[in-house]
Amino acid sequence: MKKRIFFTGVTSIHGYPVFSAFLNEPDCEVFGIRPPKVHEPSGANVISCCITNRDMLYHIRKTFQPTHVIHCAGVCDLDVCEERPHWAQAMNTDGANAVTEVFNDTARIIYLSADLVFSGNTSPDKGYNECCIPDPVSVAGKTIAAAEKIIEQCDNACVVRLGLPIGTSVTGTKGAIDFVESRFKRNLPVTLFLDEFRSCIQFSDIVKSVMAIVNLDIRGYWHLGGPVKYSLYSIGKYVLDKKGYPASLLRGIMRKDEQNGPPRMGDVSLDSSKLGSLLGFSFRDGLSVLLN
Numbered sequence: 001m002k003k004r005i006f007f008t009g010v011t012s013i014h015g016y017p018v019f020s021a022f023l024n025e026p027d028c029e030v031f032g033i034r035p036p037k038v039h040e041p042s043g044a045n046v047i048s049c050c051i052t053n054r055d056m057l058y059h060i061r062k063t064f065q066p067t068h069v070i071h072c073a074g075v076c077d078l079d080v081c082e083e084r085p086h087w088a089q090a091m092n093t094d095g096a097n098a099v100t101e102v103f104n105d106t107a108r109i110i111y112l113s114a115d116l117v118f119s120g121n122t123s124p125d126k127g128y129n130e131c132c133i134p135d136p137v138s139v140a141g142k143t144i145a146a147a148e149k150i151i152e153q154c155d156n157a158c159v160v161r162l163g164l165p166i167g168t169s170v171t172g173t174k175g176a177i178d179f180v181e182s183r184f185k186r187n188l189p190v191t192l193f194l195d196e197f198r199s200c201i202q203f204s205d206i207v208k209s210v211m212a213i214v215n216l217d218i219r220g221y222w223h224l225g226g227p228v229k230y231s232l233y234s235i236g237k238y239v240l241d242k243k244g245y246p247a248s249l250l251r252g253i254m255r256k257d258e259q260n261g262p263p264r265m266g267d268v269s270l271d272s273s274k275l276g277s278l279l280g281f282s283f284r285d286g287l288s289v290l291l292n
Contacts, residue, residue: 199225200286
């Protein structure tokens with residue numbers, strides 16, 4: 001029997017590579033939604049729809065009849081979420097509410113969450129594991145953590161907290177690499193934090209893991225990040241060195257020295273050993289993809 005997989009947030013930095021991979025799986029039928037007014041990716045199996053549009057979600061449930069929902073929609077831009085908290089609430093928390101309300105009784109729900117649910121102020125030596133209690137400091141993190149609590153109430157749900165996805169986005173404007181390189185290309189400076197650490201994870205490892213989670217019917221909470229943590233400054237330095245941009249374009253600061261910015265996490269690196277052990281493979285250094 002073919003799996004019928006419905007994707008939300010197909011334009012997200014983590015959603016598009018997973019959506020694209022499942023398109024090529026012979027035992028899967030795939031359908032996805034992108035944000036309103038967005039026209040890429042195109043195709044008969046993608047439409048524009050707000051994640052909170054319950055009428056359209058019910059229409060998709062009736063016509064597509066998904067066996068699985070991979071929920072990738074949401075917002076994580078710290079600055080924008082602080083400026084527009086009601087919008088962040090709508091996209092992250094209310095969006096999760098809509099997904100569970102429409103699909104909980106007919107499909108498995110897999111939510112690709114984020115490390116932003118942790119503060120990074122008291123990070124364990126090996127990184128946050130699945131038993132650590134979320135303590136978000138930002139609007140983005142708080143609304144994502146609230147979305148997790150909604151999703152976890154589903155009978156067959158799986159919540160996967162991602163580290164920082166590394167790769168090129170479908171729009172060319174999302175994600176850490178896109179942001180840094182877009183400024184370097186225009187000879188614009190970038191200021192990045194020396195003391196904000198993330199577990200960088202390659203697109204290919206996200207894809208491989210989500211496919212296994214679907215095929216093995218894995219449920220509960222899981223962490224998915226690379227084995228090496230990097231500061232945001234280090235990520236910018238990798239891009240700078242690889243492409244040969246002038247060193248003067250990159251500046252590093254400590255979180256305490258930023259003025260008028262949103263609350264920042266500290267070390268939110270993840271311990272992904274539980275998932276790696278279950279799946280039987282090791283995750284790669286997330287930034288090694290930039291060196292190839």
